[in-house]
Amino acid sequence: MSAPAASTALPEAPPCPRHPEQPAVGTCTRCGGFYCEAEALRHEERTYCEACGVLPEVGHLEGMKRKLWGKRDGWAWLMLASAPLHLAFTVAMGMDGLWHWAVLGAADTAVVGAWFLGVRLARPALLLLPPLWLGGFLLKGRDLWVLVPLVPAMGLALWLYASTRVRLFFQLEVDGERLERLWDARENNPLARLALVCGLAGLVVPVVAPLAMLLGLVGLHRVNPGATPPIGKRMHALAGVMLGGVSVVGWTGFLLMGRWPVPPG
Ligand SMILES: [Zn+2]
Ligand SMILES: [Zn+2]
Structure with a gap:
Protein backbone atom coordinates (compact mmCIF):
# COMPACT_ATOMS: atom_id res chain seq x y z
CA MET A 1 0.00 0.00 0.00
CA SER A 2 1.40 3.40 -1.02
CA ALA A 3 1.90 6.20 1.49
CA PRO A 4 -0.67 9.08 1.43
CA ALA A 5 0.44 12.40 -0.08
CA ALA A 6 2.37 14.44 2.41
CA SER A 7 0.60 17.78 1.93
CA THR A 8 -3.05 16.99 1.31
CA ALA A 9 -5.31 14.05 0.83
CA LEU A 10 -7.75 15.97 -1.41
CA PRO A 11 -7.51 15.57 -5.19
CA GLU A 12 -5.59 18.60 -6.49
CA ALA A 13 -7.22 21.13 -8.79
CA PRO A 14 -5.35 21.63 -12.08
CA PRO A 15 -3.02 24.65 -12.04
CA CYS A 16 -3.89 27.87 -13.94
CA PRO A 17 -2.01 27.82 -17.27
CA ARG A 18 -0.86 31.44 -16.83
CA GLU A 45 -23.60 35.61 -15.42
CA ARG A 46 -20.77 34.25 -17.60
CA THR A 47 -17.13 33.94 -16.53
CA TYR A 48 -14.12 34.37 -18.78
CA CYS A 49 -10.35 33.98 -18.57
CA GLU A 50 -8.29 37.18 -18.53
CA ALA A 51 -7.42 37.04 -22.24
CA CYS A 52 -11.03 36.56 -23.40
CA GLY A 53 -12.61 38.82 -20.77
CA VAL A 54 -11.00 41.97 -22.18
CA LEU A 55 -11.84 41.29 -25.84
CA PRO A 56 -14.04 44.07 -27.34
CA GLU A 57 -16.89 41.68 -28.07
CA VAL A 58 -16.89 40.38 -24.47
CA GLY A 59 -16.19 43.34 -22.22
CA HIS A 60 -14.71 46.46 -23.83
CA LEU A 61 -15.25 48.54 -20.68
CA GLU A 62 -13.47 46.01 -18.48
CA GLY A 63 -10.66 45.86 -21.04
CA MET A 64 -10.22 49.65 -20.99
CA LYS A 65 -10.32 49.68 -17.19
CA ARG A 66 -7.56 47.06 -16.94
CA LYS A 67 -5.47 48.94 -19.52
CA LEU A 68 -5.67 52.25 -17.60
CA TRP A 69 -5.64 50.86 -14.04
CA GLY A 70 -2.67 52.42 -12.22
CA LYS A 71 -1.29 53.82 -15.50
CA ARG A 72 -0.13 57.45 -15.46
CA ASP A 73 -1.96 59.86 -17.74
CA GLY A 74 -0.62 63.11 -19.23
CA TRP A 75 -1.57 65.02 -16.06
CA ALA A 76 0.58 62.76 -13.87
CA TRP A 77 3.61 63.44 -16.09
CA LEU A 78 2.81 67.16 -16.06
CA MET A 79 2.83 67.01 -12.25
CA LEU A 80 6.31 65.48 -12.39
CA ALA A 81 7.46 68.12 -14.88
CA SER A 82 6.28 70.91 -12.57
CA ALA A 83 7.96 69.45 -9.47
CA PRO A 84 11.43 71.04 -10.09
CA LEU A 85 9.79 74.48 -10.46
CA HIS A 86 7.94 74.12 -7.16
CA LEU A 87 11.11 72.85 -5.49
CA ALA A 88 13.24 75.69 -6.89
CA PHE A 89 10.67 78.21 -5.64
CA THR A 90 10.65 76.59 -2.19
CA VAL A 91 14.47 76.62 -1.92
CA ALA A 92 14.76 80.20 -3.19
CA MET A 93 12.16 81.48 -0.70
CA GLY A 94 13.76 79.49 2.13
CA MET A 95 17.21 80.92 1.36
CA ASP A 96 15.77 84.44 1.47
CA GLY A 97 14.15 83.63 4.80
CA LEU A 98 10.65 84.07 3.36
CA TRP A 99 9.28 81.08 5.28
CA HIS A 100 5.68 81.97 4.62
CA TRP A 101 6.12 81.35 0.86
CA ALA A 102 8.60 78.50 1.34
CA VAL A 103 5.95 76.51 3.26
CA LEU A 104 3.40 77.01 0.46
CA GLY A 105 6.02 75.99 -2.13
CA ALA A 106 6.86 72.89 -0.09
CA ALA A 107 3.16 71.95 0.04
CA ASP A 108 2.96 72.26 -3.76
CA THR A 109 6.11 70.17 -4.23
CA ALA A 110 4.85 67.43 -1.91
CA VAL A 111 1.43 67.23 -3.59
CA VAL A 112 2.71 67.08 -7.20
CA GLY A 113 5.38 64.52 -6.20
CA ALA A 114 2.85 62.34 -4.39
CA TRP A 115 0.44 62.66 -7.33
CA PHE A 116 3.06 61.33 -9.75
CA LEU A 117 3.83 58.43 -7.39
CA GLY A 118 0.12 57.56 -7.27
CA VAL A 119 -0.36 58.28 -3.54
CA ARG A 120 -4.16 58.46 -3.24
CA LEU A 121 -4.08 61.27 -0.70
CA ALA A 122 -2.64 63.58 -3.38
CA ARG A 123 -6.02 63.64 -5.19
CA PRO A 124 -7.97 65.40 -2.37
CA ALA A 125 -4.82 67.27 -1.26
CA LEU A 126 -4.66 69.06 -4.62
CA LEU A 127 -8.03 70.66 -3.79
CA LEU A 128 -6.49 72.29 -0.71
CA LEU A 129 -3.65 74.08 -2.53
CA PRO A 130 -5.58 77.00 -4.16
CA PRO A 131 -7.37 77.89 -0.86
CA LEU A 132 -4.01 77.64 0.96
CA TRP A 133 -2.41 80.07 -1.49
CA LEU A 134 -5.41 82.38 -1.23
CA GLY A 135 -5.00 82.34 2.54
CA GLY A 136 -1.29 83.03 2.13
CA PHE A 137 -1.90 86.01 -0.16
CA LEU A 138 -4.61 87.45 2.11
CA LEU A 139 -2.35 87.12 5.15
CA LYS A 140 0.24 89.22 3.34
CA GLY A 141 -2.44 91.80 2.58
CA ARG A 142 -2.57 91.26 -1.20
CA ASP A 143 -5.57 92.43 -3.21
CA LEU A 144 -8.18 90.13 -4.65
CA TRP A 145 -6.44 90.19 -8.05
CA VAL A 146 -4.74 86.99 -6.84
CA LEU A 147 -8.04 85.27 -7.66
CA VAL A 148 -7.20 85.65 -11.37
CA PRO A 149 -4.73 82.72 -11.33
CA LEU A 150 -6.32 80.93 -8.36
CA VAL A 151 -9.85 80.53 -9.74
CA PRO A 152 -8.70 78.61 -12.87
CA ALA A 153 -6.32 76.57 -10.66
CA MET A 154 -9.24 75.64 -8.40
CA GLY A 155 -11.34 74.76 -11.45
CA LEU A 156 -8.59 72.47 -12.74
CA ALA A 157 -8.17 70.85 -9.32
CA LEU A 158 -11.93 70.12 -9.15
CA TRP A 159 -11.95 68.78 -12.70
CA LEU A 160 -9.00 66.47 -11.96
CA TYR A 161 -10.69 65.30 -8.75
CA ALA A 162 -13.81 64.31 -10.70
CA SER A 163 -11.99 62.78 -13.69
CA THR A 164 -12.62 59.06 -14.29
CA ARG A 165 -9.23 58.71 -15.98
CA VAL A 166 -7.53 60.12 -12.86
CA ARG A 167 -9.53 57.74 -10.64
CA LEU A 168 -8.26 54.81 -12.70
CA PHE A 169 -4.66 56.03 -12.33
CA PHE A 170 -5.11 56.11 -8.54
CA GLN A 171 -6.66 52.61 -8.71
CA LEU A 172 -10.02 53.78 -7.34
CA GLU A 173 -13.13 51.83 -8.34
CA VAL A 174 -15.38 53.41 -10.98
CA ASP A 175 -18.92 52.37 -11.90
CA GLY A 176 -20.06 51.19 -15.32
CA GLU A 177 -21.71 54.51 -16.17
CA ARG A 178 -18.43 56.42 -15.69
CA LEU A 179 -16.54 53.79 -17.70
CA GLU A 180 -19.12 54.11 -20.47
CA ARG A 181 -18.60 57.90 -20.63
CA LEU A 182 -14.81 57.51 -20.64
CA TRP A 183 -15.11 54.93 -23.40
CA ASP A 184 -17.26 57.29 -25.44
CA ALA A 185 -14.72 60.11 -25.04
CA ARG A 186 -11.55 58.08 -25.66
CA GLU A 187 -12.28 55.03 -27.75
CA ASN A 188 -15.55 55.60 -29.60
CA ASN A 189 -14.48 56.89 -33.04
CA PRO A 190 -11.85 59.37 -31.81
CA LEU A 191 -11.21 60.58 -35.39
CA ALA A 192 -14.78 61.89 -35.65
CA ARG A 193 -14.31 63.80 -32.40
CA LEU A 194 -10.98 65.20 -33.65
CA ALA A 195 -12.70 66.22 -36.91
CA LEU A 196 -15.18 68.33 -34.96
CA VAL A 197 -12.37 69.96 -32.93
CA CYS A 198 -10.41 70.70 -36.14
CA GLY A 199 -13.61 71.96 -37.82
CA LEU A 200 -14.13 74.50 -35.03
CA ALA A 201 -10.41 75.43 -35.01
CA GLY A 202 -10.54 75.84 -38.81
CA LEU A 203 -12.93 78.76 -38.45
CA VAL A 204 -10.03 80.69 -36.86
CA VAL A 205 -6.96 78.86 -38.22
CA PRO A 206 -7.72 78.15 -41.91
CA VAL A 207 -4.92 75.58 -42.48
CA VAL A 208 -6.72 73.14 -40.14
CA ALA A 209 -9.95 73.20 -42.19
CA PRO A 210 -8.90 70.69 -44.93
CA LEU A 211 -7.68 68.37 -42.16
CA ALA A 212 -11.11 68.60 -40.51
CA MET A 213 -12.77 67.53 -43.78
CA LEU A 214 -10.37 64.60 -44.22
CA LEU A 215 -10.72 63.39 -40.61
CA GLY A 216 -14.49 63.82 -40.85
CA LEU A 217 -14.68 61.66 -43.99
CA VAL A 218 -12.54 58.91 -42.40
CA GLY A 219 -14.56 59.15 -39.18
CA LEU A 220 -17.80 58.93 -41.15
CA HIS A 221 -16.53 55.84 -42.95
CA ARG A 222 -15.79 54.17 -39.60
CA VAL A 223 -19.27 54.65 -38.13
CA ASN A 224 -20.79 51.22 -37.58
CA PRO A 225 -23.76 51.01 -35.20
CA GLY A 226 -23.91 47.22 -35.64
CA ALA A 227 -20.36 46.60 -34.37
CA THR A 228 -19.61 45.35 -30.85
CA PRO A 229 -19.18 47.81 -29.20
CA PRO A 230 -21.00 50.14 -31.63
CA ILE A 231 -18.91 52.82 -33.38
CA GLY A 232 -20.80 56.11 -33.38
CA LYS A 233 -20.24 59.88 -33.51
CA ARG A 234 -21.73 60.26 -36.99
CA MET A 235 -22.83 63.81 -36.15
CA HIS A 236 -19.33 64.74 -34.94
CA ALA A 237 -17.83 63.53 -38.24
CA LEU A 238 -20.49 65.30 -40.35
CA ALA A 239 -20.01 68.54 -38.41
CA GLY A 240 -16.24 68.27 -38.98
CA VAL A 241 -16.71 67.89 -42.75
CA MET A 242 -19.25 70.74 -42.95
CA LEU A 243 -17.33 73.18 -40.74
CA GLY A 244 -14.13 72.38 -42.67
CA GLY A 245 -15.95 73.02 -45.96
CA VAL A 246 -17.44 76.31 -44.73
CA SER A 247 -13.98 77.44 -43.59
CA VAL A 248 -12.29 76.52 -46.88
CA VAL A 249 -14.94 78.37 -48.93
CA GLY A 250 -15.10 81.31 -46.53
CA TRP A 251 -11.34 81.80 -46.22
CA THR A 252 -10.79 81.36 -49.98
CA GLY A 253 -13.40 84.05 -50.65
CA PHE A 254 -11.86 86.31 -48.03
CA LEU A 255 -8.36 85.95 -49.54
CA LEU A 256 -9.63 86.56 -53.09
CA MET A 257 -11.46 89.70 -51.99
CA GLY A 258 -8.26 90.85 -50.29
CA ARG A 259 -6.27 90.36 -53.49
CA TRP A 260 -8.68 92.25 -55.75
CA PRO A 261 -10.16 94.97 -53.61
CA VAL A 262 -13.20 96.75 -54.94
CA PRO A 263 -11.95 100.17 -56.20
CA PRO A 264 -13.48 103.02 -54.24
CA GLY A 265 -16.28 105.15 -55.65
ZN1 LIG B 1 -4.33 32.65 -13.63
ZN1 LIG C 1 -10.83 32.40 -22.50
Whole structure:
Protein backbone atom coordinates (compact mmCIF):
# COMPACT_ATOMS: atom_id res chain seq x y z
CA MET A 1 0.00 0.00 0.00
CA SER A 2 1.40 3.40 -1.02
CA ALA A 3 1.90 6.20 1.49
CA PRO A 4 -0.67 9.08 1.43
CA ALA A 5 0.44 12.40 -0.08
CA ALA A 6 2.37 14.44 2.41
CA SER A 7 0.60 17.78 1.93
CA THR A 8 -3.05 16.99 1.31
CA ALA A 9 -5.31 14.05 0.83
CA LEU A 10 -7.75 15.97 -1.41
CA PRO A 11 -7.51 15.57 -5.19
CA GLU A 12 -5.59 18.60 -6.49
CA ALA A 13 -7.22 21.13 -8.79
CA PRO A 14 -5.35 21.63 -12.08
CA PRO A 15 -3.02 24.65 -12.04
CA CYS A 16 -3.89 27.87 -13.94
CA PRO A 17 -2.01 27.82 -17.27
CA ARG A 18 -0.86 31.44 -16.83
CA HIS A 19 -0.23 31.33 -13.06
CA PRO A 20 0.98 27.77 -12.35
CA GLU A 21 1.27 28.48 -8.62
CA GLN A 22 -2.51 29.16 -8.49
CA PRO A 23 -5.19 26.46 -8.75
CA ALA A 24 -7.72 26.82 -11.56
CA VAL A 25 -11.24 27.62 -10.35
CA GLY A 26 -13.21 27.20 -13.57
CA THR A 27 -13.20 27.16 -17.37
CA CYS A 28 -13.69 30.15 -19.67
CA THR A 29 -17.07 30.50 -21.41
CA ARG A 30 -15.38 31.53 -24.66
CA CYS A 31 -12.16 29.49 -25.07
CA GLY A 32 -12.76 26.71 -22.56
CA GLY A 33 -9.35 27.26 -20.90
CA PHE A 34 -8.79 27.14 -17.14
CA TYR A 35 -8.56 30.39 -15.16
CA CYS A 36 -7.58 31.17 -11.57
CA GLU A 37 -9.54 33.34 -9.12
CA ALA A 38 -7.33 36.43 -9.60
CA GLU A 39 -7.91 36.76 -13.34
CA ALA A 40 -11.53 35.59 -13.64
CA LEU A 41 -13.75 38.21 -15.33
CA ARG A 42 -17.50 38.04 -14.93
CA HIS A 43 -19.89 39.59 -17.40
CA GLU A 44 -23.63 38.99 -17.20
CA GLU A 45 -23.60 35.61 -15.42
CA ARG A 46 -20.77 34.25 -17.60
CA THR A 47 -17.13 33.94 -16.53
CA TYR A 48 -14.12 34.37 -18.78
CA CYS A 49 -10.35 33.98 -18.57
CA GLU A 50 -8.29 37.18 -18.53
CA ALA A 51 -7.42 37.04 -22.24
CA CYS A 52 -11.03 36.56 -23.40
CA GLY A 53 -12.61 38.82 -20.77
CA VAL A 54 -11.00 41.97 -22.18
CA LEU A 55 -11.84 41.29 -25.84
CA PRO A 56 -14.04 44.07 -27.34
CA GLU A 57 -16.89 41.68 -28.07
CA VAL A 58 -16.89 40.38 -24.47
CA GLY A 59 -16.19 43.34 -22.22
CA HIS A 60 -14.71 46.46 -23.83
CA LEU A 61 -15.25 48.54 -20.68
CA GLU A 62 -13.47 46.01 -18.48
CA GLY A 63 -10.66 45.86 -21.04
CA MET A 64 -10.22 49.65 -20.99
CA LYS A 65 -10.32 49.68 -17.19
CA ARG A 66 -7.56 47.06 -16.94
CA LYS A 67 -5.47 48.94 -19.52
CA LEU A 68 -5.67 52.25 -17.60
CA TRP A 69 -5.64 50.86 -14.04
CA GLY A 70 -2.67 52.42 -12.22
CA LYS A 71 -1.29 53.82 -15.50
CA ARG A 72 -0.13 57.45 -15.46
CA ASP A 73 -1.96 59.86 -17.74
CA GLY A 74 -0.62 63.11 -19.23
CA TRP A 75 -1.57 65.02 -16.06
CA ALA A 76 0.58 62.76 -13.87
CA TRP A 77 3.61 63.44 -16.09
CA LEU A 78 2.81 67.16 -16.06
CA MET A 79 2.83 67.01 -12.25
CA LEU A 80 6.31 65.48 -12.39
CA ALA A 81 7.46 68.12 -14.88
CA SER A 82 6.28 70.91 -12.57
CA ALA A 83 7.96 69.45 -9.47
CA PRO A 84 11.43 71.04 -10.09
CA LEU A 85 9.79 74.48 -10.46
CA HIS A 86 7.94 74.12 -7.16
CA LEU A 87 11.11 72.85 -5.49
CA ALA A 88 13.24 75.69 -6.89
CA PHE A 89 10.67 78.21 -5.64
CA THR A 90 10.65 76.59 -2.19
CA VAL A 91 14.47 76.62 -1.92
CA ALA A 92 14.76 80.20 -3.19
CA MET A 93 12.16 81.48 -0.70
CA GLY A 94 13.76 79.49 2.13
CA MET A 95 17.21 80.92 1.36
CA ASP A 96 15.77 84.44 1.47
CA GLY A 97 14.15 83.63 4.80
CA LEU A 98 10.65 84.07 3.36
CA TRP A 99 9.28 81.08 5.28
CA HIS A 100 5.68 81.97 4.62
CA TRP A 101 6.12 81.35 0.86
CA ALA A 102 8.60 78.50 1.34
CA VAL A 103 5.95 76.51 3.26
CA LEU A 104 3.40 77.01 0.46
CA GLY A 105 6.02 75.99 -2.13
CA ALA A 106 6.86 72.89 -0.09
CA ALA A 107 3.16 71.95 0.04
CA ASP A 108 2.96 72.26 -3.76
CA THR A 109 6.11 70.17 -4.23
CA ALA A 110 4.85 67.43 -1.91
CA VAL A 111 1.43 67.23 -3.59
CA VAL A 112 2.71 67.08 -7.20
CA GLY A 113 5.38 64.52 -6.20
CA ALA A 114 2.85 62.34 -4.39
CA TRP A 115 0.44 62.66 -7.33
CA PHE A 116 3.06 61.33 -9.75
CA LEU A 117 3.83 58.43 -7.39
CA GLY A 118 0.12 57.56 -7.27
CA VAL A 119 -0.36 58.28 -3.54
CA ARG A 120 -4.16 58.46 -3.24
CA LEU A 121 -4.08 61.27 -0.70
CA ALA A 122 -2.64 63.58 -3.38
CA ARG A 123 -6.02 63.64 -5.19
CA PRO A 124 -7.97 65.40 -2.37
CA ALA A 125 -4.82 67.27 -1.26
CA LEU A 126 -4.66 69.06 -4.62
CA LEU A 127 -8.03 70.66 -3.79
CA LEU A 128 -6.49 72.29 -0.71
CA LEU A 129 -3.65 74.08 -2.53
CA PRO A 130 -5.58 77.00 -4.16
CA PRO A 131 -7.37 77.89 -0.86
CA LEU A 132 -4.01 77.64 0.96
CA TRP A 133 -2.41 80.07 -1.49
CA LEU A 134 -5.41 82.38 -1.23
CA GLY A 135 -5.00 82.34 2.54
CA GLY A 136 -1.29 83.03 2.13
CA PHE A 137 -1.90 86.01 -0.16
CA LEU A 138 -4.61 87.45 2.11
CA LEU A 139 -2.35 87.12 5.15
CA LYS A 140 0.24 89.22 3.34
CA GLY A 141 -2.44 91.80 2.58
CA ARG A 142 -2.57 91.26 -1.20
CA ASP A 143 -5.57 92.43 -3.21
CA LEU A 144 -8.18 90.13 -4.65
CA TRP A 145 -6.44 90.19 -8.05
CA VAL A 146 -4.74 86.99 -6.84
CA LEU A 147 -8.04 85.27 -7.66
CA VAL A 148 -7.20 85.65 -11.37
CA PRO A 149 -4.73 82.72 -11.33
CA LEU A 150 -6.32 80.93 -8.36
CA VAL A 151 -9.85 80.53 -9.74
CA PRO A 152 -8.70 78.61 -12.87
CA ALA A 153 -6.32 76.57 -10.66
CA MET A 154 -9.24 75.64 -8.40
CA GLY A 155 -11.34 74.76 -11.45
CA LEU A 156 -8.59 72.47 -12.74
CA ALA A 157 -8.17 70.85 -9.32
CA LEU A 158 -11.93 70.12 -9.15
CA TRP A 159 -11.95 68.78 -12.70
CA LEU A 160 -9.00 66.47 -11.96
CA TYR A 161 -10.69 65.30 -8.75
CA ALA A 162 -13.81 64.31 -10.70
CA SER A 163 -11.99 62.78 -13.69
CA THR A 164 -12.62 59.06 -14.29
CA ARG A 165 -9.23 58.71 -15.98
CA VAL A 166 -7.53 60.12 -12.86
CA ARG A 167 -9.53 57.74 -10.64
CA LEU A 168 -8.26 54.81 -12.70
CA PHE A 169 -4.66 56.03 -12.33
CA PHE A 170 -5.11 56.11 -8.54
CA GLN A 171 -6.66 52.61 -8.71
CA LEU A 172 -10.02 53.78 -7.34
CA GLU A 173 -13.13 51.83 -8.34
CA VAL A 174 -15.38 53.41 -10.98
CA ASP A 175 -18.92 52.37 -11.90
CA GLY A 176 -20.06 51.19 -15.32
CA GLU A 177 -21.71 54.51 -16.17
CA ARG A 178 -18.43 56.42 -15.69
CA LEU A 179 -16.54 53.79 -17.70
CA GLU A 180 -19.12 54.11 -20.47
CA ARG A 181 -18.60 57.90 -20.63
CA LEU A 182 -14.81 57.51 -20.64
CA TRP A 183 -15.11 54.93 -23.40
CA ASP A 184 -17.26 57.29 -25.44
CA ALA A 185 -14.72 60.11 -25.04
CA ARG A 186 -11.55 58.08 -25.66
CA GLU A 187 -12.28 55.03 -27.75
CA ASN A 188 -15.55 55.60 -29.60
CA ASN A 189 -14.48 56.89 -33.04
CA PRO A 190 -11.85 59.37 -31.81
CA LEU A 191 -11.21 60.58 -35.39
CA ALA A 192 -14.78 61.89 -35.65
CA ARG A 193 -14.31 63.80 -32.40
CA LEU A 194 -10.98 65.20 -33.65
CA ALA A 195 -12.70 66.22 -36.91
CA LEU A 196 -15.18 68.33 -34.96
CA VAL A 197 -12.37 69.96 -32.93
CA CYS A 198 -10.41 70.70 -36.14
CA GLY A 199 -13.61 71.96 -37.82
CA LEU A 200 -14.13 74.50 -35.03
CA ALA A 201 -10.41 75.43 -35.01
CA GLY A 202 -10.54 75.84 -38.81
CA LEU A 203 -12.93 78.76 -38.45
CA VAL A 204 -10.03 80.69 -36.86
CA VAL A 205 -6.96 78.86 -38.22
CA PRO A 206 -7.72 78.15 -41.91
CA VAL A 207 -4.92 75.58 -42.48
CA VAL A 208 -6.72 73.14 -40.14
CA ALA A 209 -9.95 73.20 -42.19
CA PRO A 210 -8.90 70.69 -44.93
CA LEU A 211 -7.68 68.37 -42.16
CA ALA A 212 -11.11 68.60 -40.51
CA MET A 213 -12.77 67.53 -43.78
CA LEU A 214 -10.37 64.60 -44.22
CA LEU A 215 -10.72 63.39 -40.61
CA GLY A 216 -14.49 63.82 -40.85
CA LEU A 217 -14.68 61.66 -43.99
CA VAL A 218 -12.54 58.91 -42.40
CA GLY A 219 -14.56 59.15 -39.18
CA LEU A 220 -17.80 58.93 -41.15
CA HIS A 221 -16.53 55.84 -42.95
CA ARG A 222 -15.79 54.17 -39.60
CA VAL A 223 -19.27 54.65 -38.13
CA ASN A 224 -20.79 51.22 -37.58
CA PRO A 225 -23.76 51.01 -35.20
CA GLY A 226 -23.91 47.22 -35.64
CA ALA A 227 -20.36 46.60 -34.37
CA THR A 228 -19.61 45.35 -30.85
CA PRO A 229 -19.18 47.81 -29.20
CA PRO A 230 -21.00 50.14 -31.63
CA ILE A 231 -18.91 52.82 -33.38
CA GLY A 232 -20.80 56.11 -33.38
CA LYS A 233 -20.24 59.88 -33.51
CA ARG A 234 -21.73 60.26 -36.99
CA MET A 235 -22.83 63.81 -36.15
CA HIS A 236 -19.33 64.74 -34.94
CA ALA A 237 -17.83 63.53 -38.24
CA LEU A 238 -20.49 65.30 -40.35
CA ALA A 239 -20.01 68.54 -38.41
CA GLY A 240 -16.24 68.27 -38.98
CA VAL A 241 -16.71 67.89 -42.75
CA MET A 242 -19.25 70.74 -42.95
CA LEU A 243 -17.33 73.18 -40.74
CA GLY A 244 -14.13 72.38 -42.67
CA GLY A 245 -15.95 73.02 -45.96
CA VAL A 246 -17.44 76.31 -44.73
CA SER A 247 -13.98 77.44 -43.59
CA VAL A 248 -12.29 76.52 -46.88
CA VAL A 249 -14.94 78.37 -48.93
CA GLY A 250 -15.10 81.31 -46.53
CA TRP A 251 -11.34 81.80 -46.22
CA THR A 252 -10.79 81.36 -49.98
CA GLY A 253 -13.40 84.05 -50.65
CA PHE A 254 -11.86 86.31 -48.03
CA LEU A 255 -8.36 85.95 -49.54
CA LEU A 256 -9.63 86.56 -53.09
CA MET A 257 -11.46 89.70 -51.99
CA GLY A 258 -8.26 90.85 -50.29
CA ARG A 259 -6.27 90.36 -53.49
CA TRP A 260 -8.68 92.25 -55.75
CA PRO A 261 -10.16 94.97 -53.61
CA VAL A 262 -13.20 96.75 -54.94
CA PRO A 263 -11.95 100.17 -56.20
CA PRO A 264 -13.48 103.02 -54.24
CA GLY A 265 -16.28 105.15 -55.65
ZN1 LIG B 1 -10.83 32.40 -22.50
ZN1 LIG C 1 -4.33 32.65 -13.63
